[in-house]
Amino acid sequence: MVQVSGEKATREVFGPTLVKLCREGLDIVCVDADLGYSTSAVKFGQEFPERFFAIGVAEQNMIGVAAGLASCGKVAFCSSFAVFAPGHCFDQLRMAVAQPKTNVKLFASHAGVVTGEDGASAEALEDLALMLSMPTFNVLFPADAVECEGAIEAAARNDGPFYIRALRPKTPIIFDESYRFELGKWPQLREGSDVTLIACGELVKAALEAAEKLAGEGVSARVLNASSLRPFDKDALIAAARETGALVTAEDHFIHGGLGGLVAETVAAEHPVPVGYVGMERYGTSGTWEQLLDYFELTPEAIARAARDAIARKSG
Amino acid sequence: MTQAAAVTNEELTEIARRVRRNILRMTQQVNSGHPGGSLSAVEILATLYFRIMRHDPQNPAWPDRDRFVMSKGHATPLLYATLSEAGYIPEEELMTFRRLGSRLQGHTVMNNPPGIEMSAGALGMGLSFALGAALAGRLDKRDYHVYCLLSDGDCQEGQTWEAAMAAGHHAAGNLIAIVDRNHIQNDGYSDYQRFEDGDQAPDRPGGWVMPDGHTANIMNLEPLEDKWEAFGWATMRVKGHDFDAITSALEAAREDMGQPSVIICETTKGKGVSFMENNPDYHGKAPSAEQLVQALSELGFEE
Numbered sequence: 001m002v003q004v005s006g007e008k009a010t011r012e013v014f015g016p017t018l019v020k021l022c023r024e025g026l027d028i029v030c031v032d033a034d035l036g037y038s039t040s041a042v043k044f045g046q047e048f049p050e051r052f053f054a055i056g057v058a059e060q061n062m063i064g065v066a067a068g069l070a071s072c073g074k075v076a077f078c079s080s081f082a083v084f085a086p087g088h089c090f091d092q093l094r095m096a097v098a099q100p101k102t103n104v105k106l107f108a109s110h111a112g113v114v115t116g117e118d119g120a121s122a123e124a125l126e127d128l129a130l131m132l133s134m135p136t137f138n139v140l141f142p143a144d145a146v147e148c149e150g151a152i153e154a155a156a157r158n159d160g161p162f163y164i165r166a167l168r169p170k171t172p173i174i175f176d177e178s179y180r181f182e183l184g185k186w187p188q189l190r191e192g193s194d195v196t197l198i199a200c201g202e203l204v205k206a207a208l209e210a211a212e213k214l215a216g217e218g219v220s221a222r223v224l225n226a227s228s229l230r231p232f233d234k235d236a237l238i239a240a241a242r243e244t245g246a247l248v249t250a251e252d253h254f255i256h257g258g259l260g261g262l263v264a265e266t267v268a269a270e271h272p273v274p275v276g277y278v279g280m281e282r283y284g285t286s287g288t289w290e291q292l293l294d295y296f297e298l299t300p301e302a303i304a305r306a307a308r309d310a311i312a313r314k315s316g
Numbered sequence: 317m318t319q320a321a322a323v324t325n326e327e328l329t330e331i332a333r334r335v336r337r338n339i340l341r342m343t344q345q346v347n348s349g350h351p352g353g354s355l356s357a358v359e360i361l362a363t364l365y366f367r368i369m370r371h372d373p374q375n376p377a378w379p380d381r382d383r384f385v386m387s388k389g390h391a392t393p394l395l396y397a398t399l400s401e402a403g404y405i406p407e408e409e410l411m412t413f414r415r416l417g418s419r420l421q422g423h424t425v426m427n428n429p430p431g432i433e434m435s436a437g438a439l440g441m442g443l444s445f446a447l448g449a450a451l452a453g454r455l456d457k458r459d460y461h462v463y464c465l466l467s468d469g470d471c472q473e474g475q476t477w478e479a480a481m482a483a484g485h486h487a488a489g490n491l492i493a494i495v496d497r498n499h500i501q502n503d504g505y506s507d508y509q510r511f512e513d514g515d516q517a518p519d520r521p522g523g524w525v526m527p528d529g530h531t532a533n534i535m536n537l538e539p540l541e542d543k544w545e546a547f548g549w550a551t552m553r554v555k556g557h558d559f560d561a562i563t564s565a566l567e568a569a570r571e572d573m574g575q576p577s578v579i580i581c582e583t584t585k586g587k588g589v590s591f592m593e594n595n596p597d598y599h600g601k602a603p604s605a606e607q608l609v610q611a612l613s614e615l616g617f618e619e
Contacts, residue, residue: 029452029455031448050455051455053451053486055478055482055485056478056481056482056485058475058478058481058482060440060441060444060474060475060478061444061447061475061478061479061482063444064441064443064444064445064447064448064475064479065444065445065447065448065451065479065482066448067434067444067445067448068385068434068444068445068446068447068448068449068450068451068452069448069449069451069452070448071426071433071434071445071448071449071452072379072448072449072452072453072456073379073452074452074455076448091438091441092441092444092475095435095436095437095438095441096434096435096441096444096445099425099426099435100425100426100427100434100435102426
């Protein structure tokens with residue numbers, strides 16, 4: 001299931017996947033706020049122009065229009081950059097989507113510090129916190145382009161609000177075509193018994209590399225892919241806490257309100273074990289995406305270090 | 317009511333009178349809610365639901381229904397009372413308004429009860445939603461219209477103008493906005509026009525607090541037609557408590573002119589109750605038990 005073969009940005013599969021699903025008969029529409037080339041939404045617009053609604057740089061209106069379309073039976077997708085949606089339109093997502101549970105799907109690209117050269121203003125590090133704060137939103141952060149396609153399909157085929165977080169740079173493809181995204185599941189990508197590394201997005205690959213590094217030191221690390229942040233796989237999480245006794249989370253997002261917060265809240269209530277956190281704790285800056293991962297220590301080395309530390313804190 | 321029934325002005329007047337009674341009773345029984353901006357749009361909703369719109373209370377999800385989207389989501393006493401008159405809500409349920417366990421929350425909740433098109437309560441969101449429903453109708457080749465009621469405050473929210481621009485751009489001829497232009501909002505008067513001696517108001521550009529505590533000139537919306545027209549809308553301004561005027565404007569707006577239409581209804585906040593008329597205090601304050609008796613008496617009800 002896990003292999004590295006080429007690279008592709010998760011955002012690149014958005015438009016093409018919508019085209020495929022619409023051809024299969026889903027009543028899909030797409031509302032676009034002038035970033036359709038970047039999110040690949042225009043691929044859908046070229047194929048289904050009457051189902052593609054350009055509304056200009058107006059993200060609040062984008063969400064409201066999508067909710068109105070959804071109220072008439074449409075599977076209403078919209079897309080932008082994560083700093084703009086949910087950044088500009090939290091209240092609209094809350095009122096027009098989350099509370100009435102309208103069938104709106106927000107695909108937000110350019111999330112995380114890996115957005116790169118555009119700098120701090122363009123690097124959404126709060127979007128998961130915003131979206132996870134609304135209990136009716138399904139929140140997904142795929143690890144690669146293969147999984148992203150599955151996440152989009154799950155969003156289209158399941159009624160209700162969905163948020164899909166995607167990235168600008170071409171990141172490694174780690175799943176082969178046999179991989180199937182399952183809503184609410186944290187697939188185990190590697191068996192391990194000393195610690196569990198729980199990662200989402202592009203840091204899943206870093207977690208796998210960290211596990212390899214730890215194996216060389218005689219440490220057996222389990223790896224879970226937490227792409228489905230809501231619903232999340234509580235069973236897999238608690239099993240990991242119980243069976244490995246230490247956890248590390250890794251995410252390109254602020255730890256508070258993100259995967260780290262989610263894991264901490266859950267294990268604190270159900271099965272407390274030492275947890276280490278790899279993620280963002282301050283705003284980003286300009287640089288290439290690979291440089292930024294190093295600069296902010298979102299690396300296999302940082303994950304391995306956090307794992308050693310968590311293991312050392314195990315009681316008894 | 318699947319087709320607009322022939323209803324006389326006298327019948328509409330009676331419906332409006334009963335709706336006003338329920339607005340006052342609903343807010344009084346729970347000592348909260350928004351009577352002022354409910355009373356200002358009674359004639360608008362009565363005309364829509366009993367003369368203009370194609371709808372069926374037995375089938376609220378009917379795909380071909382005309383849609384009424386209330387952006388001013390605080391005017392629930394008006395909407396619930398009108399929907400009750402139209403057969404969507406049992407009248408006795410109205411007196412559960414804003415109480416624990418009731419379907420009738422303080423601000424609108426989509427499909428709760430069926431007939432409520434959209435969740436609202438944060439201003440500025442209705443026109444976007446209405447535009448989405450209008451675009452879906454065009455895509456599906458359905459001939460319904462979407463009506464959206466906006467308040468003065470709605471017209472101050474940026475999102476309303478995002479939606480206005482997009483509706484003009486997309487030539488949404490099946491979208492009709494109605495502004496309940498009562499010139500009063502939460503803190504006081506939108507502009508100089510509706511308080512006593514408004515003509516003598518000092519010519520100050522910003523808002524100021526008057527001796528009675530209200531703020532005046534919170535945000536002037538005029539020239540309002542010019543704003544909508546600039547975004548590609550057909551505009552009309554009518555007397556908002558006159559059934560014939562509202563009817564003619566809505567009938568004209570229904571004609572597809574290849575552009576959306578807005579009807580600016582000049583209304584009186586608190587209309588029909590002497591101590592509430594043009595009084596900002598009753599934007600979000602219920603009448604007392606004694607005031608209810610007086611108000612109902614002014615409406616011609618003996619209790």
